[in-house]
Amino acid sequence: MLRSFTADTAVEDAGAGRYRAAIVPGWDVHGNANGGYLLGIAARAMGRACGRPDPVTISAHYLNPGRAGAIEVDTRVVKAGKRFATVTASMRGADERPVIEVLGTFGDLAAGPASPTIMEASPPELPPHTECVPHLPGGGAPGVMANVELLLHPDDAGFRQGRPSGVPRVRGWFRLGDGAPLDTLSLLLAVDAFPPTVFNTRLPIGWVPTVELTVHVRARPAPGWARAVFTSRFLDGGFIEEDGEIWDAGGRMVAQSRQLALIPRAG
Amino acid sequence: MLRSFTADTAVEDAGAGRYRAAIVPGWDVHGNANGGYLLGIAARAMGRACGRPDPVTISAHYLNPGRAGAIEVDTRVVKAGKRFATVTASMRGADERPVIEVLGTFGDLAAGPASPTIMEASPPELPPHTECVPHLPGGGAPGVMANVELLLHPDDAGFRQGRPSGVPRVRGWFRLGDGAPLDTLSLLLAVDAFPPTVFNTRLPIGWVPTVELTVHVRARPAPGWARAVFTSRFLDGGFIEEDGEIWDAGGRMVAQSRQLALIPRAG
Numbered sequence: 001m002l003r004s005f006t007a008d009t010a011v012e013d014a015g016a017g018r019y020r021a022a023i024v025p026g027w028d029v030h031g032n033a034n035g036g037y038l039l040g041i042a043a044r045a046m047g048r049a050c051g052r053p054d055p056v057t058i059s060a061h062y063l064n065p066g067r068a069g070a071i072e073v074d075t076r077v078v079k080a081g082k083r084f085a086t087v088t089a090s091m092r093g094a095d096e097r098p099v100i101e102v103l104g105t106f107g108d109l110a111a112g113p114a115s116p117t118i119m120e121a122s123p124p125e126l127p128p129h130t131e132c133v134p135h136l137p138g139g140g141a142p143g144v145m146a147n148v149e150l151l152l153h154p155d156d157a158g159f160r161q162g163r164p165s166g167v168p169r170v171r172g173w174f175r176l177g178d179g180a181p182l183d184t185l186s187l188l189l190a191v192d193a194f195p196p197t198v199f200n201t202r203l204p205i206g207w208v209p210t211v212e213l214t215v216h217v218r219a220r221p222a223p224g225w226a227r228a229v230f231t232s233r234f235l236d237g238g239f240i241e242e243d244g245e246i247w248d249a250g251g252r253m254v255a256q257s258r259q260l261a262l263i264p265r266a267g
Numbered sequence: 268m269l270r271s272f273t274a275d276t277a278v279e280d281a282g283a284g285r286y287r288a289a290i291v292p293g294w295d296v297h298g299n300a301n302g303g304y305l306l307g308i309a310a311r312a313m314g315r316a317c318g319r320p321d322p323v324t325i326s327a328h329y330l331n332p333g334r335a336g337a338i339e340v341d342t343r344v345v346k347a348g349k350r351f352a353t354v355t356a357s358m359r360g361a362d363e364r365p366v367i368e369v370l371g372t373f374g375d376l377a378a379g380p381a382s383p384t385i386m387e388a389s390p391p392e393l394p395p396h397t398e399c400v401p402h403l404p405g406g407g408a409p410g411v412m413a414n415v416e417l418l419l420h421p422d423d424a425g426f427r428q429g430r431p432s433g434v435p436r437v438r439g440w441f442r443l444g445d446g447a448p449l450d451t452l453s454l455l456l457a458v459d460a461f462p463p464t465v466f467n468t469r470l471p472i473g474w475v476p477t478v479e480l481t482v483h484v485r486a487r488p489a490p491g492w493a494r495a496v497f498t499s500r501f502l503d504g505g506f507i508e509e510d511g512e513i514w515d516a517g518g519r520m521v522a523q524s525r526q527l528a529l530i531p532r533a534g
Binding site for chain 2: 056057059061063064078079084086088090098101102103104105109116117118119120121168201203211212214216218219231232233234235236237239241252253256258260
């Protein structure tokens with residue numbers, strides 16, 4: 001039974017800006033909730049708090065692993081303007097430990113303003129789905145990979161067999177496992193669901209914990225398979241940035257992400 | 268008399284996480300404080316609050332213009348770990364209006380961990396200083412441009428005479444006007460001091476207000492002239508992202524920035 005991202009990011013208004021929710025099993029990697037899933041819960045609470053549905057730009061700092069169970073999200077509307085509202089959110093687990101701290105500006109992307117358009121990029125070129133490589137979990141409980149469909153570009157999938165491409169890049173097709181169309185909240189999951197770009201380097205790195213993730217959502221995505229591309233350019237000082245783009249089925253760049261992740265010290 | 272960034276971002280501890288400071292004239296554009304300068308004040312308060320000097324990743328949302336005068340910055344340490352501390356900051360003017368809301372993770376970048384290094388980019392190639400174009404204020408009070416030295420790549424400076432390059436890119440040399448070496452706080456100014464990339468498009472846009480600015484600081488900069496490059500790829504839906512890199516005099520990429528800015532509606 002495939003899980004629903006919308007149902008599993010539901011929040012209940014507890015008054016005074018507080019929302020109750022739960023981290024649901026099935027969106028995790030080895031027991032720790034996916035960072036985009038956590039951000040989806042927080043963003044749903046924040047959007048509710050300010051009465052605007054769409055995260056236009058949102059940043060999360062990751063403080064402690066998100067374990068399955070009850071959580072609380074405390075929100076504060078810092079400013080509610082005509083077009084945008086800026087909101088903070090603090091997510092805590094049942095043990096009171098902070099899980100993520102979030103800052104976002106929300107709006108309504110249903111009707112974008114008439115504005116000029118310049119694109120200095122195109123959607124990533126991907127072979128047809130049947131020629132791509134399903135990214136399935138390697139062992140143990142499948143977690144988040146059971147509830148999304150992720151098809152890797154064959155040129156970027158060799159790391160799965162110990163043959164990294166040598167280029168810190170990952171491209172692929174993405175959709176929700178239950179077939180629900182993407183919205184501006186599930187885009188937050190999409191930008192954090194792919195394997196790390198560093199897996200395609202030849203460095204012996206198996207884990208890159210996220211310090212911070214920022215997502216700009218440009219538009220509500222058209223239904224259908226999205227294309228994604230993630231690249232890194234600077235691995236230095238123990239950090240790496242990972243830049244992502246999600247292009248919707250209509251060929252529009254709907255979400256742009258950047259995260260800062262830690263490269264664990266060698267040895 | 269050139270102003271000191273360090274002196275003009277000073278904060279005074281008022282207890283309980285509150286810091287008093289002032290927005291000082293001379294870091295403004297037409298009376299509104301530069302966004303990087305405002306972030307510098309907030310970051311100094313945040314670093315003080317958590318006892319870590321360096322902003323590793325910091326995001327600011329811009330709420331109201333910063334006018335010269337007294338301000339307060341309320342900070343909250345969300346988590347203080349072994350290596351990093353995560354802190355929020357709310358800056359308010361004397362009229363109680365919110366100016367910026369900030370979320371950041373701080374650490375000590377004096378000794379970076381031994382880690383592998385991969386660079387998929389090089390510092391921007393710039394002609395010698397004497398062949399670059401000083402970016403001086405166009406008229407009226409000089410503001411921030413009087414207190415920084417900014418030399419534009421001649422290929423990117425034509426917009427000043429109504430001849431934009433057609434490429435949404437701006438490159439140049441940067442240092443503080445008073446000759447003080449850059450540090451991890453003045454890097455926050457550097458990433459917001461250059462003219463907008465959109466000035467090099469052929470669109471009639473004279474103003475691109477920042478919604479949000481995120482900066483990753485990778486290392487403490489070496490003294491001397493820094494090189495900077497700013498590019499944009501997606502102008503769509505009334506928004507544009509501007510990606511920046513600051514490279515220090517030693518050729519290290521010390522700060523990576525991305526901002527989301529509004530493209531004012533035509534007409």
